[in-house]
Amino acid sequence: MEPMIATRxxxxxxxxxxxxxxxxxxxxxxxxxxxxxxxxxxDSAELDHxxxxxxxxxxxxxxxxxxxxxxxxxxSGSKTVGSRMQDLQIYEQMFGADTVxxxxxxxxxxxxxxxxxxxxQTMHDAQLGLTVPLNYGAMPNLGLYSKPDGPAPxxxxxxxxxxxxxxxxxxxxxxxxxxxxxxQVADAMWEAGADGLDFDTAGAAGDADFLATxxxxxxxxxxYPDMGIEVGMAGEFVxxxxxxxxxxxxxxxxxxxxxxxxxxAKAGATIFGPAVTVNTGRxxxxxxxxxxxxxxxxxxxxxxxxxxxxxxxxxxVPMSNYAPVDAVSRASRACVDILRLDGL
Amino acid sequence: xPSAHANASGMGGMRAAGDLVARLELTRGxxxxxxxxxxxxxxxxEPATLSDxxxxxxxxxxxxxxxxxTFEATYPDEPNAIEAKFNISDLLGIPINCVERFKKRTGxxxxxxxxxxxxxxxxx
Numbered sequence: 107m108e109p110m111i112a113t114r115x116x117x118x119x120x121x122x123x124x125x126x127x128x129x130x131x132x133x134x135x136x137x138x139x140x141x142x143x144x145x146x147x148x149d150s151a152e153l154d155h156x157x158x159x160x161x162x163x164x165x166x167x168x169x170x171x172x173x174x175x176x177x178x179x180x181x182s183g184s185k186t187v188g189s190r191m192q193d194l195q196i197y198e199q200m201f202g203a204d205t206v207x208x209x210x211x212x213x214x215x216x217x218x219x220x221x222x223x224x225x226x227q228t229m230h231d232a233q234l235g236l237t238v239p240l241n242y243g244a245m246p247n248l249g250l251y252s253k254p255d256g257p258a259p260x261x262x263x264x265x266x267x268x269x270x271x272x273x274x275x276x277x278x279x280x281x282x283x284x285x286x287x288x289x290q291v292a293d294a295m296w297e298a299g300a301d302g303l304d305f306d307t308a309g310a311a312g313d314a315d316f317l318a319t320x321x322x323x324x325x326x327x328x329x330y331p332d333m334g335i336e337v338g339m340a341g342e343f344v345x346x347x348x349x350x351x352x353x354x355x356x357x358x359x360x361x362x363x364x365x366x367x368x369x370x371a372k373a374g375a376t377i378f379g380p381a382v383t384v385n386t387g388r389x390x391x392x393x394x395x396x397x398x399x400x401x402x403x404x405x406x407x408x409x410x411x412x413x414x415x416x417x418x419x420x421x422x423v424p425m426s427n428y429a430p431v432d433a434v435s436r437a438s439r440a441c442v443d444i445l446r447l448d449g450l
Numbered sequence: 451x452p453s454a455h456a457n458a459s460g461m462g463g464m465r466a467a468g469d470l471v472a473r474l475e476l477t478r479g480x481x482x483x484x485x486x487x488x489x490x491x492x493x494x495x496e497p498a499t500l501s502d503x504x505x506x507x508x509x510x511x512x513x514x515x516x517x518x519x520t521f522e523a524t525y526p527d528e529p530n531a532i533e534a535k536f537n538i539s540d541l542l543g544i545p546i547n548c549v550e551r552f553k554k555r556t557g558x559x560x561x562x563x564x565x566x567x568x569x570x571x572x573x574x
Contacts, residue, residue: 166457173459174460174461175460176472176485199518200453202464202518203460234531237515237534237538238464241476299548301477336476377476418451435457449475449482
């Protein structure tokens with residue numbers, strides 16, 4: 107009888123599985139990812155390596171010496187423990203972060219605009235006291251531009267009423283508001299001394315949200331050739347809430363990480379962050395196999411640095427406020443070893 | 451979670467040379483291997499050394515790139531923060547935005563004035 111191995115579910119709960127069961131989870135995960143994204147599954151050598159990681163009884167694991175990657179952190183200047191500057195310094199000094207990010211608790215570009223002067227001042231002052239690169243981050247969050255929060259009609263209400271044309275027009279209107287805000291924030295942050303901008307959860311509201319991000323990136327890149335621009339996605343698949351939007355002749359609805367990366371690079375991004383959400387009802391092994399399968403074509407074809415999102419509920423990291431280090435370290439190492447990423 | 455990732459796969463930021471490699475990725479769009487080779491050449495070390503905090507502490511001290519302050523050791527006479535970023539900019543041969551702003555706002559010569567090549571990020 108095979109010994110039981112402690113492993114985790116996607117919500118972080120600890121479960122016991124045999125080595126054979128974990129192998130089966132990996133195989134089912136990669137097949138699920140391959141079927142969903144219409145990409146090749148991981149090969150047996152890759153699955154064997156993942157099995158070694160996820161069937162290990164170690165509390166912690168890490169990449170081989172010399173194989174370390176760049177870690178870009180979002181939300182590291184959000185006033186969690188101390189002041190925002192103290193939080194940034196904690197990430198720089200105590201976590202050894204390679205880059206840090208200033209952001210506000212209401213982490214959307216629309217919310218930043220009314221307090222932009224204060225955010226820019228904080229950026230200016232923080233740059234004087236930090237050595238590592240400091241970005242400014244926020245979410246495009248296109249939904250905020252629809253009623254009642256914003257000026258555009260609410261397409262989420264129009265779509266169920268089959269008022270498709272109106273819903274599309276509303277999203278197109280919202281795109282222009284969002285682009286304006288994102289560019290305005292970029293202008294202020296560059297003037298304040300920021301090293302870069304992070305567009306977090308791009309595509310969260312679907313293809314219109316992704317298009318707004320790409321359009322903003324294009325404008326910002328034209329204005330500021332030296333600015334770092336990071337585009338991190340909200341999920342593995344761009345939802346077609348509009349369905350007919352294109353960028354550079356490519357329809358955005360239905361794009362997977364590889365195509366997302368290509369367009370982000372064309373717009374002018376310097377770092378791309380694919381995201382694959384965690385299924386909390388499946389094991390971490392299942393989730394990591396699925397996530398790596400979906401992202402592998404992106405990392406193989408990368409033309410700009412690819413930093414997989416491996417935060418709470420993405421990239422096979424459990425959906426938990428206190429992600430256990432055994433699961434996080436396995437996901438971290440799995441992404442680096444299999445995908446040969448430029449960072450996380 | 452941040453500390454788990456940092457220990458599992460991170461270059462270590464200022465503990466080693468992670469922040470320097472990150473700058474090349476972020477502002478120049480360099481892939482990891484290329485960025486490591488670039489930084490290693492500039493620092494006069496092998497790429498594999500870039501994540502070694504023991505070796506990099508000496509390099510950072512020698513070149514004025516700032517070191518992490520600990521309870522056991524402080525460096526009040528060494529460049530830190532914005533001071534170190536001046537040195538990082540010169541060493542890597544890339545403009546750093548806040549450094550250029552600092553120069554401009556204090557009446558010093560900026561990278562653009564000096565003819566340092568900027569805008570090296572190109573679209574594929």
